[in-house]
Amino acid sequence: MPFKDRFITLANAVLPDAWHIAFREATGVQIDADEDQWRKLSGDAQRDLAPMTQQRMQKTAHYLWEANLLANRIIELPVAYLLAEGVALKVDGESDEAKDNQATLDRFWADPINEMDLKLPKKVRELALFGEQVYPAFVNEGDGMVRIGYLDPSLIETVVMDPDNPEQPIGIVTVKDRKGRARRFRVIINGDEDVFTSRTQSIRETFGDGEAFYFRINDLSSGRRGRSDLLAQADWLDGLDQFMWGELDRAGFLRAFVWDVTLKNADAATVKKRAGEIHTPPPGTVNVHNDSETWEPMAPDLKAADNAEAARLFRNHVLGGASLPEHWFGGGGDVNRATAAEMGGPTFKMLAMRQRVWKHILESIGRFVLMKKTAADGTKPDWSNSEWKVQAVFPDLVNEDVDKFANALSKIAIAAAAMVENNFITKKTALALIAIVAGRLGLEIDADKELLAAEAELAKRREEDGFTEPPEPDGGAAAGAAGA
Secondary structure (H helix, E strand, O other): OOHHHHHHHHHHHHOOHHHOOOOOOOOOOOOOOOHHHHOOOOOOOOOOOOHHHHHHHHHHHHHHHHHOHHHHHHHHHHHHHHHOOOOEEEOOOOOHHHHHHHHHHHHHHHOOOOOHHHHHHHHHHHHHHHOEEEEEEEEOOOOOOEEEOOEOHHHEEEEEEEOOEEEEEEEEEEOOOOOOOOOEEEEOOOOOHHHOOHHHHHHHOOOOOOEEEEEEOOOOOOOOOOOOOOOOOHHHHHHHHHHHHHHHHHHHHHHOOEEEEEEOOOOHHHHHHHHHHOOOOOOOOOOOOOOOEEEEEEOOOOOOOOOHHHHHHHHHHHHHHOOOOHHHHOOOOOOOHHHHHHHHHHHHHHHHHHHHHHHHHHHHHHHHHHHHHHHHHOOOOOOOOHHHOOEEEOOOOOOOOHHHHHHHHHHHHHHHHHHHHOOOOOHHHHHHHHHHHHHHOOOOOOHHHHHHHHHHHHHHHHHHOOOOOOOOOHHHHHHHHHHO
16 A cells, blocks of 8 residues: 555544545645745846855854954944044035924934934944844834834845845845744835835835835845955954964964983983982072083974964955055055055045945935925925935045145146136136135035126125226315416
């Protein structure tokens, strides 16, 4: 009798009638009932790490940041460059509406739960460490006040993408808690739901546990998850740590030595007896013996070359992968001031790219804050107006050489004036040249507006200093009177 028939007969014999079972063989393949709604346009392309690898990456990055000096600096130096002097959210304008929007942003920034001045460095650090961040948003429906929370990336089970656009995340599903419950957050977009197709809108409606911001770095367009800044360097960082600990042990061995005592014409019994009598002399003491006994300190000769160059090789291999110059980590080498400035170029480009990422993140959060405020007021934001354009203001990445640009500004101004005088260029072009150098000194000049303002000021001065007929001198008046 086939196995399945014997199994059914045995089961039905011992189970109550209500529990009798039928055994059917499964055929075909099993799919989710809504599989067609989740299939990516890119087919089966996998651009993410496996879930276990993602978790291991996060744990490894956290461990390296805590325990590895070089890994810590790779993460912390960009944080310092990006945020050391502080960041702020601003809107332009002096109108009442602009002031109201600025007050809303300031209130959000300084809120005792948000505390962005205190928490922003942590967020920047953890985005670099884990490659992704989730900030659930909590909105007071009465006044539109926004507070943002934090969801640890290790609690992300999956990121759901738009089935019609695999580049766009639409929802976050968390791992299950102890009661077997998973939360489903709808990813925030600063726009109406009608930017999505009806199919995507219906999927987003299933995420009913609130809204959350989701940001990721070091990812690909068809990927779902972000990657740590330390992912590529992790093994090399660990290898460098092992190398340095080995060098520490080696240094201890090189400092070790033993006393070698030679007894002349002594048999085994005499050697054994004398060995029991000898004690290691303390430092600074005198050891006295006769000519039949020779004492000699013996240091190990490990035949090991100086490994400083090897350590530098490993360190620079890691730093090169992080686009950081050697002299930032105490390894000056042959670097002087001039070459150091040039070597920092690629690093500052990378930092500028990360600054743009955070500029987008903070401005997205700022727009959401204003959008919720207007929703509570029953109004709509005018994103085309500068009074609603949220700007994240960061400190300069590099302190400019003021003297150099001041000298350049003087030379440009003289040259531009001479070219205008000889009709080689227009005043507008000359002012644009001056504006380029002035911008490096922190002064932004709009050539069109500045030229109009300058011409208006000149016309006003001419009007105030208008030509009038001067009075006749007293001598002339007296001469006329005498002639009469």
